[in-house]
Amino acid sequence: MKKILIKFLLSIAGGIISLIIFEIFLNITGIYDKKEIVFETNYRYKLDKRLIYSLKPDNVSEWETDEFHEEVFINSTGFRNRYNLKLGNYNETYRIFAIGDSWTFGHGLSDGFTYPELLENILNQSGCLNKEITVINAAVPGYSSDQSYRVIDEIITPYLPDAVIWNFTIGDVDDMLGPNPSLYDLDKENRLISHSGQYNWLYAQSIIHKFTPRILRKSNLYNMLVANLYSVNPDNLGKSRTESEILDYSVNKLKAQIKNWQSDKGKNTILIITRLPALADFSADQNQRYSYFFNNFVRMLKEQEIIYIDLTGQLKDDDTDPRRLFFKNDFHPNENGAKLIASILAKHLCEILPPMVNLPE
Incomplete structure (x- = not known):
């Protein structure tokens, strides 16, 4: 028994020494660049099941960065x-x-x-609805379309909204093609299958990071293991679909989500889909994946008679x-961009939402 215990302790010691040597190797060679972990600075977010x-x-x-000073207040309802x-x-x-995500949330922009x-200010000044208008910012930075849909379906609906503006950007397309965990899938009849927010690599990564001592978080080896958890995510194994197949699947899933919500909880709410601009949208060599997705997405919205506003x-x-509309070292709209987006969208809403009264010149 004593020999077994000694062998066990020696094995543990050998493993620890090997890890230390590997950590030293990573530090000396610099062959590994640390990756950002979502909850690296857990000052604004909390885990959500x-x-x-x-x-x-x-x-x-x-x-605060060289370009902006962002001040954010989150109210008691999480908006x-x-x-x-x-x-x-x-x-x-x-x-x-x-x-939506950080574009709607207002990345780099202070409250107001x-x-x-x-x-909200433009609509109230216009008086185009003949009643006070409240625009609630329910966006969360980094959210995928699946997360946004769940917010609409489970969080927003109990507040009985008159209208919901669901904003999309090219960032959503990148999310669909990346390792972001899915909260929904489709069965063979294209019906939604809902998944828990707990059983995916991102939630596991955050749990591990939350309870890991700070001294270990600084380790290259720790970062290598935790930041790459997505590579062993079951959702990403055994799938070799092309980009177009993934994007087609994403459009079908969005179609199911919209139909599911409008036929039940959202049947008395006006749904408006928008495409918000990113700096890359104005590049001459824009990736074709974005055009492919939005062309199919807009075609689906027209078939479903969903209001779509292409701000881009x-x-x-x-x-x-x-x-002039974006931060110089970023791809998000700055104050000028936010003002122009709000102005253009207000004109559309005054035509779409009852009563129809045009904005004053």
Whole structure:
């Protein structure tokens, strides 16, 4: 028994020494570049069993770079809004929810300068709905279309929204083709199959990172193992589909999500789909994957008679220099971009939403 214990301890010691040697090797050679882990700075997000992660309620945070100083307030309901919401319908106000990722959230923009807040101000000043309008920013940075749909279906719906603006960007296309975990799949009849937010590599990565001592987080070896968990994700194994097959599948899944929501929880809500601009949209050598997806996506929306507003196309037709609309070292809209997005979208909404009254010149 004593010999077995000694062998066991020696094996553990040998393993630890091997790991230390490998860590030293990585440090000396520099052959491994550390990758970002989602919860590296857990100042704004919390783990969420349904959504993988979500915004921390009642939270104030700041982020400063050479280009911007971002100040963000998250209310008690988990939305980026200066006031809290109550469940149910209030006839004196018209509720519009904006959902999406960092473009909608307002990456790099402080409260008061995001497009949802600017949109609310423009609509109320126009008086085009003859009632007070509230635009709620329900976006979360980094969210995939699956996560956004779950927010619409499970979080937003109880607030009885009058309209939902679901924003898409080329970032969503990259998410579809990347290792991002899926919250939904389709069965053979193209019906939605819902998955928990817990059973995927991103949630596991965050759990491991959360409970790992800080001294170990600095290790190259630790980062190599944890940051690459997606490579052993069961969803990514045994699949060798082409880009076009993945994007076609994604369009079919979005079709099922929209039909599922509109036929049940969202049947009394106006759904508006938009394409928000990114700096790469104005590049002459834009990747063809984006055109392929949006062409098929828009065709599906027209077949389903869903309202679609292409803000990217309208900005391309505008004479404004696109470099004025985005951060110089980033691909997100700056204050100028957010103002223009809100202005163009407001004109469309005043024509779409009842009563139809044009914006003043």
